[in-house]
Amino acid sequence: MAVSGRFVLLVALGALPVILFGQAYGLAFETLGGWLAFAVLLGILDLLLAGSPRRVSIERDLPLRVRLGEPVRGDLYLTNGGRRALNGVVRDAWQPSAGAASTRFPVRIPAGERRRVSVELCPFRRGERRVEEVAIRSFGPLGLWARQASLVAPGRLRVLPPFNSRRHLPSRLARLRELDGRTSVMIRGQGTEFDSLREYVRGDDVRSIDWRATARRDEVVVRTWRPERDRRVVIVIDTGRTSAARIDNEPRLDTAFESALLLSALASRAGDRIDLIAYDRRVRARVQGTTGPELLSRMVDVLAPVDPELLETDWSAVPAEVRRVTNQRALVVLLTSLETPGASRGLLAVLPQLTQRHTVMIASVTDPATFAAVGLRDDREQTYTAAAAERALLDVARVSAAARQQGAEVVTGSPADLPPAVADRYLALKAAGRL
């Protein structure tokens, strides 16, 4: 049950008769009692004549997925199954981060008819956005008192990572095609994998002449090479506590997702097989054995509900997880953070196990604010901040050096730069035949 402002006004209007009758006949208390009884009686009458909110049936029409930052419309079809018209307010109780422009809608549904209510959503947080209930407040014909009920009408909307770094994809794909020898000038492909034998033409690198094949034939024969294909790429995303830190108002984890998506898009075009694990103390998400165009959509879908956990990542189990994915030599990309020697000890301890079998790339986000702070030295506070920033950079340099010493590739960059940097390093490794 609920009352309206109209009812409050009705009660307040009782002041007039109370004063009039009180002044004229001294019947103030009697008038007060009478007026209140009158108002409550009207309210009860109104309540009895209101359409039942429980007799409303609800259907939802909602998209399954939406990219973060894109608006989406959720439709709600309300059918009045009662005998009286329903006149009131409907609230679609979405979670706040679903970004509903408005959740309350006035409705008027005659008995037995159906009306649509559209909720404009613009989610501002990745993951699963839910709605559980629809609350209906049904006023009587006088609009004084209302019946109210919450109806269970669950719905969910999966908000996918935005993949903003896809704008870097075309340029990287062009570079990949150059590597592949499929450019318009048709220069022989660079690469390390044996492709075929063909007749020598002037201009070919004499070092690529295959003397054994030349001896079997009359003409000089050269080997051609192409970039390696069908290599394995294993992406490990660290979802531990350090991934929760926001840099440039973007959590490290989201930057890691961007990097992983760009790298996967690129590597799948290059013919490599990509597997992905999101891990802290247990596997939070896993994409394995998916190829082709399905890979990316599956990846965003699996990663969407993954949030940073406030746990220290257990690096000691990571080599086993990688081994479970593949026994072959692979490129293992660790998307984590290299910050201080203390925080990276666990990672550095297991790094040799990984570098022994695989090529390892560590990608870490750096804070552009730290670099900016180093140059500002106008007053005491700024000087100390510059010193602290300098110290933080030293720490990063030390940890990076330690990782390199153990044979890992280290890529760092600001949130905007890291995804293309990871892609570039992948291309460089591919060109060098180190996959």
Place this chain on the structure above:
Amino acid sequence: MSGVRAPGSAGAVRAGAVSSTPTVRAFFRRWSFWVGAGVFVLLASLVLLLIRGAGSTGGSELSTTSAAPNGAKAIAEVLRQQGVTVTAVDSLDAAMEAVRSAGGPRTGGGGTGGATVLVYDPSAFLPIDRASDLAALGDDLVLVEPDIFTLDALAPGVAVTGQVEQPHVVDAGCSEPSAARAGSISTSGSAYRATEAGAGSTECFGATADGFSLVRIQGDGSAVTVLGASAILTNEHTIEAGNAALALGLLGAHDTLVWYTPSEADVTASGPPSLAALTPGWVTPLLVLLAVVFLAAAVWRGRRLGPVVVENLPVIVRGSETVAGRARLYARSSARARALDALRIGTVTRVAGLLGLPRSAALPEVIAAVTAVTGVPAVEVAAVLVNREPRSEADLLALSQQLAAIERRVQIAVGRAGPRPAHPAPPSADPDPPSTGLPR
């Protein structure tokens, strides 16, 4: 609008099937125990109140309806059983009305008509200024422990002599018939004596050396009895000695007994009218109405449309917090040497990178290279890069700015100067660390 529509998401919810708000019936079924318990507690306390209240009705002293030890229900009931009409009144007007309805004063002297009027006024409410009305009260007055003002008004021939220190039993010692019949009473309260010794006055029960518990003044056709021992009328003490006999003798002389205990109703107001008297009668109801409006408005604005939606929000940790925290630690403890150390190492690393020196280059090599490139004397460069100690905050500031200046001069000299501040660029994808620190 993007995304895929869910094929199965349009599942119809049947009419009235699922509602998380309980119906009124369900609500009562669920909360029946507590509703029942509440009603029970309410009823129980009501019953208890009634029972307890009945036991202590009229807790005031010498009330004809009080069964408490200090009440006078026993005497009143016995008198009623003997055919005396006992009327308890609490105002002078009511007392006069009662006397008038009993046949009026001065109709019989000691006969069966007329009325006995008992006046008990411990709170001094008796309106002494209404002398004529008081005089009309009756021809058989019994004043129970009167004060001197009451005595002045109603029994001018009697004076107070003092208090009875120790309750004790005394004999009548007089010829007054009701006193003689009683024989002895347990005396207490106040003692009185007649000031004008004469035929009309009788003094009985000598409670103190010069005072008596009972003084009776017989006028022409009217009699005033002053009873000092009020305790003989109470339920507690009336059974002792001849108390009851005296009380019944005094009060049962006429068919009607008016039991007059003056109250606030006898007090006439004087002075300017109070604020309450000046405000119109509708002000209080209006305030009540406003309170109801407030309540209704609170319900109107406070009633939620459905339950609050909960959502787990992620923690927000800013990445620069460690740097800011460390900077504040440095500043608070004035760790100048440590701060300058960090700045120097950073500058040296970047300058060495700019000058193309290997990572393993020793500091003297770097200093020499800087001097060679910029022309700044080696001593000065060494002082800024290593030797000078920061003795004050101003020193630290100056040194840090000199470090920045050296770095900038090297950048200019090498021809890789950026726009302005000597921001080291992120090391990003460069495989070798000495190449940190260049704006591109």
